[in-house]
Amino acid sequence: MSELLSLTHALAWPLALTLAWMAGELLYRWANVPRIAIYGLCGFVFGNLSSGYLPPAQADNFMMLANLGFGLMLFELGYRINLRWLRTNPWLLVTSLLEAGLTWAAVYFVSRTCGIGALPASLLAALAMASSPAGLLRIVNEQGGGGQVTERAMHLTALNCVLAVFVFNVTVGFGVFQTSGDVVHASWTGLVVLAASSGLGAALGYLLPLWQRIAGHARSNSTLTFAVFVFLLVAITHVLKLSPVLAALTFGLVARHRRVTLSPAQRNFGALGDLLTVLLFFFVATTIAWQPTAEGLMLGLLLLLVRALVKVAVCTATARVSGISARKGALTGVAIMPLTVFAIILIEQTRRSGVDLFDTLTPLAPLAAMAMILEVLAPILTQIALTGARESGFAKNKTVEKKEDQDAAA
Amino acid sequence: MPLPEFSRSDALTMGVELELQLVNLSDFDLAPASPDMLDLLARAPFPGAVTPEITESMIEINSSIHTGHGPLVEELQLIRDTLLKAGDRLNVGVCGGGTHPFQQWTERRIYEKPRFREVSALYGYLAKQFTVFGQHVHIGCGSGDNALYLLHALNRYIPHFIALSASSPFLQGSDTQFHSSRLNSVFAFPLSGRAPFLLRWEDFERDYFKRMEDTGIVRSMKDFYWDLRPKPEYGTIELRVCDTPLTVEHAAALAAYLQALCSYLLEGNEAPPREDDYLVYNYNRFQACRFGLEGNIVLPQEHRPVVLRDDILATLARIAPHAEKLGSGAALAHLGQITKAVGDAEQLRIVHEHEGSVEAMVNLALGKFRGEV
Numbered sequence: 001m002s003e004l005l006s007l008t009h010a011l012a013w014p015l016a017l018t019l020a021w022m023a024g025e026l027l028y029r030w031a032n033v034p035r036i037a038i039y040g041l042c043g044f045v046f047g048n049l050s051s052g053y054l055p056p057a058q059a060d061n062f063m064m065l066a067n068l069g070f071g072l073m074l075f076e077l078g079y080r081i082n083l084r085w086l087r088t089n090p091w092l093l094v095t096s097l098l099e100a101g102l103t104w105a106a107v108y109f110v111s112r113t114c115g116i117g118a119l120p121a122s123l124l125a126a127l128a129m130a131s132s133p134a135g136l137l138r139i140v141n142e143q144g145g146g147g148q149v150t151e152r153a154m155h156l157t158a159l160n161c162v163l164a165v166f167v168f169n170v171t172v173g174f175g176v177f178q179t180s181g182d183v184v185h186a187s188w189t190g191l192v193v194l195a196a197s198s199g200l201g202a203a204l205g206y207l208l209p210l211w212q213r214i215a216g217h218a219r220s221n222s223t224l225t226f227a228v229f230v231f232l233l234v235a236i237t238h239v240l241k242l243s244p245v246l247a248a249l250t251f252g253l254v255a256r257h258r259r260v261t262l263s264p265a266q267r268n269f270g271a272l273g274d275l276l277t278v279l280l281f282f283f284v285a286t287t288i289a290w291q292p293t294a295e296g297l298m299l300g301l302l303l304l305l306v307r308a309l310v311k312v313a314v315c316t317a318t319a320r321v322s323g324i325s326a327r328k329g330a331l332t333g334v335a336i337m338p339l340t341v342f343a344i345i346l347i348e349q350t351r352r353s354g355v356d357l358f359d360t361l362t363p364l365a366p367l368a369a370m371a372m373i374l375e376v377l378a379p380i381l382t383q384i385a386l387t388g389a390r391e392s393g394f395a396k397n398k399t400v401e402k403k404e405d406q407d408a409a410a
Numbered sequence: 411m412p413l414p415e416f417s418r419s420d421a422l423t424m425g426v427e428l429e430l431q432l433v434n435l436s437d438f439d440l441a442p443a444s445p446d447m448l449d450l451l452a453r454a455p456f457p458g459a460v461t462p463e464i465t466e467s468m469i470e471i472n473s474s475i476h477t478g479h480g481p482l483v484e485e486l487q488l489i490r491d492t493l494l495k496a497g498d499r500l501n502v503g504v505c506g507g508g509t510h511p512f513q514q515w516t517e518r519r520i521y522e523k524p525r526f527r528e529v530s531a532l533y534g535y536l537a538k539q540f541t542v543f544g545q546h547v548h549i550g551c552g553s554g555d556n557a558l559y560l561l562h563a564l565n566r567y568i569p570h571f572i573a574l575s576a577s578s579p580f581l582q583g584s585d586t587q588f589h590s591s592r593l594n595s596v597f598a599f600p601l602s603g604r605a606p607f608l609l610r611w612e613d614f615e616r617d618y619f620k621r622m623e624d625t626g627i628v629r630s631m632k633d634f635y636w637d638l639r640p641k642p643e644y645g646t647i648e649l650r651v652c653d654t655p656l657t658v659e660h661a662a663a664l665a666a667y668l669q670a671l672c673s674y675l676l677e678g679n680e681a682p683p684r685e686d687d688y689l690v691y692n693y694n695r696f697q698a699c700r701f702g703l704e705g706n707i708v709l710p711q712e713h714r715p716v717v718l719r720d721d722i723l724a725t726l727a728r729i730a731p732h733a734e735k736l737g738s739g740a741a742l743a744h745l746g747q748i749t750k751a752v753g754d755a756e757q758l759r760i761v762h763e764h765e766g767s768v769e770a771m772v773n774l775a776l777g778k779f780r781g782e783v
Binding site for chain 2: 146390391
């Protein structure tokens with residue numbers, strides 16, 4: 001009996017992952033629900049039912065794998081960013097600074113008004129600034145997205161991620177200083193992590209083309225090369241307790257700007273990326289506990305609403321002057337709703353670096369609620385935004401073309 | 411719908427249409443950007459005209475009607491600058507080149523317009539594979555008979571235009587070993603190739619178009635994808651074999667070359683065209699596509715082989731007085747230089763060889779279109 005029980009324990013996670021993947025496939029086909037929303041929902045249910053099933057050592061391995069999956073997506077996002085666009089259309093930068101800055105201010109103000117302390121309110125506000133590259137990129141790739149809403153959503157996401165990591169780390173550094181009085185620890189947690197992580201990413205971005213030339217890989221598909229280097233980078237940052245988010249994003253950015261020596265990477269990193277995606281969205285959702293989610297539900301919902309209103313309002317207000325219609329601007333604001341994976345990975349990474357602010361900050365319960373709601377809702381919103389902007393190539397064309405083929409045949 | 415009457419247009423006027431690539435400046439792949447570009451361009455007056463093309467990664471620009479080379483270049487440069495400015499606001503690059511070197515046709519989207527949807531429904535995957543970029547040149551003809559005469563008299567010179575504009579050496583990420591692989595995509599369409607050998611407009615209308623219309627296959631001249639076709643509503647013939655060159659200056663020079671050539675042919679300087687000229691037509695066309703300026707063509711009336719490069723240089727010299735009269739000496743000088751040096755297709759191949767990436771080819775095309783390279 002005990003053997004059977006231990007076998008069930010050992011197989012619970014792989015079985016749950018498989019079922020989540022199958023549910024994702026079926027609901028995507030039948031109801032066009034984004035796969036990652038289903039993975040997240042399954043992860044949340046499983047995580048709470050099987051609480052304590054995953055030993056700490058295995059949890060660390062899963063976190064490492066999740067980080068690898070997230071690293072690949074950040075690299076791809078960085079690789080699809082053109083920093084020169086910010087110079088040729090400065091309104092994009094203005095939009096980004098406004099949407100991230102005003103989101104911080106609005107979330108901070110509402111949190112404080114609702115009785116949350118200054119430090120947790122700042123942390124909540126910093127996390128709310130960002131959009132999750134993982135959620136956005138998966139939907140963009142799943143839908144074959146392309147057009148101004150897609151492009152702008154990706155650029156705004158890359159920018160607000162960097163801004164959020166910066167503000168978040170400064171806030172954490174400040175918090176560490178407040179609780180421990182240790183200036184060295186505080187500044188390491190804050191600025192040094194930022195500098196070292198982006199420096200590592202940039203260095204790899206310069207070294208990769210050299211390797212490509214030496215090995216003669218430049219003419220072939222470089223997906224494997226990119227994947228191996230991203231894995232190395234994430235592992236290094238994991239071990240050194242730096243920021244894999246910033247490192248992978250910078251790696252992609254630098255590699256892209258030296259692109260004349262690189263070949264196109266396969267979107268999503270092929271089957272490898274797909275596999276890690278199931279794991280990433282499932283695992284991240286398992287870490288969201290039911291109790292704080294329920295406790296912080298009302299405030300979480302309020303903060304989500306505030307965050308959404310600010311982002312959509314800013315993107316709409318600056319749309320026309322930056323070259324698109326107000327409608328497409330509003331849809332861009334809707335497309336950048338994803339948050340969960342970014343927020344949870346960032347918190348976990350900070351916890352790994354020895355900062356225990358979150359264990360003592362119970363007022364962060366609204367974050368659990370925000371994370372859970374957005375894990376399921378945000379991918380759907382992003383998909384609606386792309387479809388509304390007629391930028392969802394595959395889904396739309398499939399149905400329209402099928403009907404037209406039938407008409408033509410008739 | 412009966413064929414419209416052949417409009418009277420001033421002989422030897424010219425107009426240019428260019429199909430251009432819309433490139434995502436982040437990853438250099440084609441971008442489905444024409445709805446956004448057209449939306450932005452509609453906010454201010456546009457010099458010339460700009461219209462959507464079959465897939466959303468393409469856009470077509472049209473010049474006004476011109477008599478001289480100089481004003482044509484100036485207008486095309488103005489159009490180019492307007493497009494580039496709009497593209498910069500949207501992170502969209504605009505460039506020439508007959509094909510995008512690595513785009514995948516499966517990822518293309520058909521532009522939302524009834525005609526494009528119809529074409530897509532009829533031709534299936536060919537519609538998306540038709541994401542290739544050509545230059546069309548219209549030359550005004552005084553009458554339908556003149557149009558048909560020119561249309562057939564020009565058959566011997568079609569390889570010149572293919573070789574001089576060839577800029578599509580890569581397709582779907584691979585070197586095709588052709589200088590112009592674009593024309594192979596056009597050849598897949600059932601109504602492509604050459605026009606039937608009829609020299610009187612009345613015969614063309616009655617003995618060919620009307621009968622084709624009766625079969626139910628065609629409704630208008632738009633259904634023909636011929637290399638050269640009459641355009642009765644404009645009163646022109648339309649040359650359709652050119653890849654879009656990498657610069658608008660080159661595009662204008664090709665138009666001026668065709669104009670001078672038509673002037674030369676209309677004066678009756680050559681033996682009239684015969685149906686037998688077409689015996690070598692497809693072979694010559696292939697040689698120009700495959701080998702560019704190095705192609706070996708067979709002269710249709712003399713049955714004598716000649717290297718395209720030599721034939722072009724000889725033709726440029728022969729029609730020089732007509733070009734001078736039309737004010738396009740500079741255009742012919744430009745083409746003479748290209749014929750002696752390196753064409754667009756070769757330049758793209760060289761950069762691929764040197765940089766080792768297909769993105770570098772797009773980068774070169776973007777820079778050349780901007781006039782920065």
